[in-house]
Amino acid sequence: MYSVEELGKISSQVRRDIVRMVSAAKSGHPGGSMSSADFLTALYFRVMKHDPRTWTRDGAGQDVFVLSAGHVTPVYYSLLAHAGYFPVSELATFRKFGTRLQGHPSVDKGLPGITQASGSLGQGLSAAAGIALGKKLDGAPEKVYVMCGDGESEEGQIWEAALFAAHYHLDNLIALTDWNGQQIDGPVDEVAGQGDLRCKWEAFGWHVIVADGHDFNAILDAYAQALSVQGKPVMILFKTEMGHGVDFMSGTHKWHGKAPSAEQCEEALKQLEETLGDY
Numbered sequence: 001m002y003s004v005e006e007l008g009k010i011s012s013q014v015r016r017d018i019v020r021m022v023s024a025a026k027s028g029h030p031g032g033s034m035s036s037a038d039f040l041t042a043l044y045f046r047v048m049k050h051d052p053r054t055w056t057r058d059g060a061g062q063d064v065f066v067l068s069a070g071h072v073t074p075v076y077y078s079l080l081a082h083a084g085y086f087p088v089s090e091l092a093t094f095r096k097f098g099t100r101l102q103g104h105p106s107v108d109k110g111l112p113g114i115t116q117a118s119g120s121l122g123q124g125l126s127a128a129a130g131i132a133l134g135k136k137l138d139g140a141p142e143k144v145y146v147m148c149g150d151g152e153s154e155e156g157q158i159w160e161a162a163l164f165a166a167h168y169h170l171d172n173l174i175a176l177t178d179w180n181g182q183q184i185d186g187p188v189d190e191v192a193g194q195g196d197l198r199c200k201w202e203a204f205g206w207h208v209i210v211a212d213g214h215d216f217n218a219i220l221d222a223y224a225q226a227l228s229v230q231g232k233p234v235m236i237l238f239k240t241e242m243g244h245g246v247d248f249m250s251g252t253h254k255w256h257g258k259a260p261s262a263e264q265c266e267e268a269l270k271q272l273e274e275t276l277g278d279y
Contacts, residue, residue, distance in 0.1 A: 004217060009276070011037045014075060018033045020279075021091055022074055022260065025095035025096070027259055028259055032069060035180040036178040038216065045083065064131055068122070125161040129170060133170060143227070147177075150177055150178065150179045169232065175234065177237045207232045208236075209235070222238070248267070
């Protein structure tokens with residue numbers, strides 16, 4: 001079992017990977033990848049029951065993860081590589097012609113660890129709810145995890161899926177929102193004025209947990225609480241900071257989908273500890 005200190009080291013390396021991948025590709029989405037790195041690291045290396053050696057896309061015998069906010073593939077691919085789903089060296093092919101590491105997760109090239117193609121925002125929660133219902137009907141004990149964005153939560157399909165999951169008492173479904181307050185066009189509250197997400201999810205019949213998405217003790221406590229809930233789907237709202245870990249990227253929507261230059265990449269890497277070795 002990975003300690004809090006070890007999780008921190010993994011997430012630091014993941015952030016290094018994110019910056020290098022997006023900079024080399026000259027495209028991609030570093031902001032949300034950086035903000036979600038800590039709670040997704042904890043999920044993959046401490047909480048979720050999964051094994052790359054026996055993984056299959058149908059999710060049999062393992063927990064399942066769906067990335068609904070499909071644009072934040074840099075964090076997703078880095079975690080999958082370090083967890084052993086494919087060679088870490090393959091991260092160097094991110095967004096290159098013919099790569100398995102496409103800009104949004106795809107299943108057409110058979111990349112291990114990818115259960116659901118995503119990127120059309122709002123659809124991943126529906127897919128995860130369907131998978132969770134399937135596991136319920138099969139009597140399978142595993143959980144289904146799905147990560148949404150707060151900007152993505154402006155999509156109507158998110159709330160249709162929320163109603164569905166609550167109606168069918170999908171307590172094997174644990175959703176995570178990267179609540180960083182930013183989206184491509186600016187601060188979320190200025191773009192659509194979502195208001196209090198906690199109250200909204202509770203009104204839709206979900207058990208809601210709010211946690212600091214950059215504090216590993218708080219993150220692990222939130223997951224422990226989520227795993228104990230019965231009779232309702234769970235939403236963990238992780239309060240995070242867009243671009244967390246690099247001072248000039250932090251807290252602004254401007255790095256939602258902007259690639260750092262070579263010089264900016266080097267400056268960012270000076271702020272992030274190399275812990276597992278760069279690819």
